[in-house]
Amino acid sequence: MQLFPAIDLKDGACVRLIKGDMDQSTKFNDDPxxxxxxxxxxGFKNLHVVDLNGAFDGRSTNEEAVKAILSATRSPVQLGGGIRDLVGIERWINAGISRVILGTAAVRDPEFVKSAAKEFPNKIAVGIDAINGMVAVEGWAETTDMAAADLAKKFEDSGVCAIIATDIGRDGMKTGVNVEFTGSLADTVNIPVIASGGVKGVEDINALKVRTGKNAIFGSILGRALYDGDIDPAEAVQIAAE
Structure with a gap:
């Protein structure tokens, strides 16, 4: 299983939100x-970066912060938030981003996502953010009438290399990851699924890893619990690697 520490960017700083609410942010580092x-x-080998301002504005906003992250690490970096066109995708891939995450664009224009996945092989992931199983868009500000599983199915055999599945109700809450929701998506498609939202400790990493089903859960994003010191990095890396 792969682990992805999260760096969420708001106004150039590294923050964590509560349930995606920009007004409930905690700053952890001014230097991303x-x-x-x-x-x-x-010891973490991957990074998950979200341009929060960009997700709400519909365009990349924290560009300097993202570039600082790319300059500071050799780890593969996946980036989401405000990337809505091929020009933006190509620019970030050329800058060194290993994987671009498309969220709102995946709901509004799935054909665009499929074309992007063909043009940039193994570089396009879909972010599926859900409230009670229903997809949310525009920085989680708007809930749609589409089930998360139905959105996932649209991208089967399209070239999309991963799905990041976030349970918004648990995000930043440290109430435990939603293994059932993530697992159901993993079993719905043959696209690798990464869990996000609610991880409170290494027991959640283990629960995701040992969960039985048609397809294994590919990875997990680590957020507030890691920043708060509730997750021992060495133990987390060891569990994921076993």
């Missing part, structure tokens, strides 16, 4: 590059 280097030193 420094935070990226710290995560790499802890």
């Amino acid at each position: 590059g420094d935070q990226a280097a710290k995560f790499e030193a802890m």
